[in-house]
Amino acid sequence: MATSKWRFSMKQHQRLQRHNFLALCASGAYNNTPFHRLIPSFMIQGGDISLSKTQNSSSLPFDIPKGGTSIYHPAPLTHEIHLPTIRHNARGMLSMASKSLKSQSASGITETTEVNGSQFFITFAPTPHLDGKSTVFGKVLAAGEGEPGGEVLERLEKAKVKIDKKGRVVQPSSLGEEEVKEQGWEAVAIERVTIHANPFAV
Numbered sequence: 155m156a157t158s159k160w161r162f163s164m165k166q167h168q169r170l171q172r173h174n175f176l177a178l179c180a181s182g183a184y185n186n187t188p189f190h191r192l193i194p195s196f197m198i199q200g201g202d203i204s205l206s207k208t209q210n211s212s213s214l215p216f217d218i219p220k221g222g223t224s225i226y227h228p229a230p231l232t233h234e235i236h237l238p239t240i241r242h243n244a245r246g247m248l249s250m251a252s253k254s255l256k257s258q259s260a261s262g263i264t265e266t267t268e269v270n271g272s273q274f275f276i277t278f279a280p281t282p283h284l285d286g287k288s289t290v291f292g293k294v295l296a297a298g299e300g301e302p303g304g305e306v307l308e309r310l311e312k313a314k315v316k317i318d319k320k321g322r323v324v325q326p327s328s329l330g331e332e333e334v335k336e337q338g339w340e341a342v343a344i345e346r347v348t349i350h351a352n353p354f355a356v
Contacts, residue, residue: 170226171234171250171270171291177225178203178272179347183212189342191275193321194311199251199275200344221253222272230255230269233289240290242281246297246307250289251275278311314340 178184178201186207191199203222206212216227224231233252242249251273254266270289296303316324316339326334326341333339 169234170231171289174224174226174231174270174272175274175291176349178214179349181213181225182347183214183218183272184344185212185346187344188323188325189310189344190323191321192310192313192315192317192323192342193278195279196281197275197277198310198342199273201251201273203272224271227271230267231271232267232269234291235286235289237286242277242284242288242290244293244297245277245279246294246303247277247281247290248292248294249275249277249284250291252288276307276310278307310342313342314338315342 183203183206184201187200187203187205189198189200190202190205191197201222203212204218204220205222206218212218214225219227233250250270252268252270253273255269256264256266258264268287274291275288276294294303294307297307298304314337316329316337318324323342324339325343326339329339
């Protein structure tokens with residue numbers, strides 16, 4: 155990803171999540187999307203492809219709903235949890251940000267299922283309370299202190315951004331020019347994504 159300049163390795167057995175993420179990258183859906191949540195010592199979240207400034211340039215074959223979606227839309231993309239092998243046990247883990255999907259059974263009972271779409275987050279610290287609740291699908295390479303990936307994580311975590319009470323990033327484009335200049339607010343966003351494999355190859 156051009157702005158944040160970090161690389162990651164994918165967990166091969168998270169087949170559906172990996173394919174979804176790489177296909178969204180290849181389609182251009184992540185280009186020019188913001189990181190919209192930032193909580194230091196916890197995580198940074200992005201990937202809402204409905205917020206892309208160049209949404210119409212995406213090659214996805216459907217209209218993108220609010221909040222983003224997976225390539226399997228309108229079918230749900232459910233979790234792929236592999237405990238205790240893969241956990242939120244380190245800084246720099248990539249994990250899917252899920253949302254609740256309500257449906258009604260034949261007997262009239264409302265059921266809630268957690269499903270994944272396009273949004274993901276990167277941890278700034280181990281987050282064991284998310285184990286079993288969110289799907290880990292990769293990690294930032296060389297994420298240790300003084301290493302390239304670690305330096306990028308530190309820059310993201312310490313970015314000069316305006317954050318509301320819910321941890322949502324207020325992008326400079328939504329603020330007055332004078333305030334941005336006075337406070338030195340920065341934008342945190344994904345400008346473009348480059349992948350080094352064809353996600354559609356068999």
